[in-house]
Amino acid sequence: MTDTEPRPTALITGGNRGLGLETGRQLVAKGYRTILTARNAADGKAAAKTIGADFRPLDVTDPVSIAALADSLAADGVRLDVLVNNAAVALDGFNADVARRTIDANVYGPLRVTDALLPLVADGGTVVMVSSGVGELSGMPAPLRQRFAAAGIGRDDVLGLVEDFVEAVAQGRYREAGWPGSAYRVSKVALNALTRILAAELAPRRIKVNAVCPGWVRTRMGGRSASREVDEGARSIVWAATLGPDGPTGGFFRDGRRIAW
Numbered sequence: 497m498t499d500t501e502p503r504p505t506a507l508i509t510g511g512n513r514g515l516g517l518e519t520g521r522q523l524v525a526k527g528y529r530t531i532l533t534a535r536n537a538a539d540g541k542a543a544a545k546t547i548g549a550d551f552r553p554l555d556v557t558d559p560v561s562i563a564a565l566a567d568s569l570a571a572d573g574v575r576l577d578v579l580v581n582n583a584a585v586a587l588d589g590f591n592a593d594v595a596r597r598t599i600d601a602n603v604y605g606p607l608r609v610t611d612a613l614l615p616l617v618a619d620g621g622t623v624v625m626v627s628s629g630v631g632e633l634s635g636m637p638a639p640l641r642q643r644f645a646a647a648g649i650g651r652d653d654v655l656g657l658v659e660d661f662v663e664a665v666a667q668g669r670y671r672e673a674g675w676p677g678s679a680y681r682v683s684k685v686a687l688n689a690l691t692r693i694l695a696a697e698l699a700p701r702r703i704k705v706n707a708v709c710p711g712w713v714r715t716r717m718g719g720r721s722a723s724r725e726v727d728e729g730a731r732s733i734v735w736a737a738t739l740g741p742d743g744p745t746g747g748f749f750r751d752g753r754r755i756a757w
């Protein structure tokens with residue numbers, strides 16, 4: 497990037513702490529105009545100030561908040577080159593409420609945010625889904641693996657599968673139905689499936705959509721025993737956020753290397 501080129505713009509969800517904030521810091525250092533979003537405005541503003549980013553409020557589970565963000569960006573004439581869907585939850589316990597809230601934040605959240613902001617994303621832009629290696633299909637029972645990886649699977653199929661999961665948890669029959677006992681894991685498997693679908697949908701606009709695993713990182717979510725510092729995990733995300741025009745789309749990556757779905 498030279499001094500005469502306009503600065504590209506990146507928007508990050510869940511930017512007030514952890515990997516979202518560090519991704520913002522690294523993108524600012526690379527010359528991006530960076531917009532951090534967070535559901536708590538005071539936290540988000542304070543975090544954005546520390547890295548020289550702008551701030552906008554966003555709760556990814558609230559369609560009204562998502563629409564308000566899209567409207568305010570459009571009103572200000574903001575064009576996005578990069579969208580990083582980073583916000584997610586890993587809740588304690590396992591029951592129907594945990595399953596519902598996890599799917600809302602980790603699956604519907606990034607899907608709704610992406611759909612709402614797409615009109616503002618420049619052709620040739622980049623969408624990053626921050627996923628996790630726990631969402632690798634290889635760890636799922638064969639029948640579910642086949643359903644998530646089926647050729648021609650669409651977004652309604654994926655959303656139908658996660659709704660089946662929440663229902664099965666509520667009815668206490670998730671094991672018989674072949675689901676794992678982790679809502680977080682199911683949410684990331686579904687997010688990966690949606691990544692592939694969105695990549696195909698957005699190929700005509702040359703918008704790249706990739707999923708990234710940051711590794712096991714010392715954040716509030718990852719805990720103190722995690723093997724990676726936050727800057728190392730965020731580099732994995734920044735790699736996918738800053739791919740050139742010939743970069744890959746519809747892939748799953750860690751440290752810039754393709755990993756298995």
Ligand SMILES: NC(=O)c1ccc[n+]([C@@H]2O[C@H](COP(=O)([O-])OP(=O)(O)OC[C@H]3O[C@@H](n4cnc5c(N)ncnc54)[C@H](OP(=O)(O)O)[C@@H]3O)[C@@H](O)[C@H]2O)c1
Nearest residue numbers: 510514515555556557582583584628712713715716717718
């Ligand atoms: N840490 C790891 O080892 C690890 C490994 C693999 C993947 N990941 C993924 O990396 C991403 C970032 O995780 P992290 O480790 O940085 O976790 P973290 O420190 O717990 O941060 C999570 C972020 O998501 C935000 N968030 C949660 N629900 C939200 C909502 N409804 N609306 C807006 N923001 C919301 C949180 O905001 P509040 O402060 O308001 O709660 C926080 O900013 C996640 O997608 C996670 O699944 C992490």
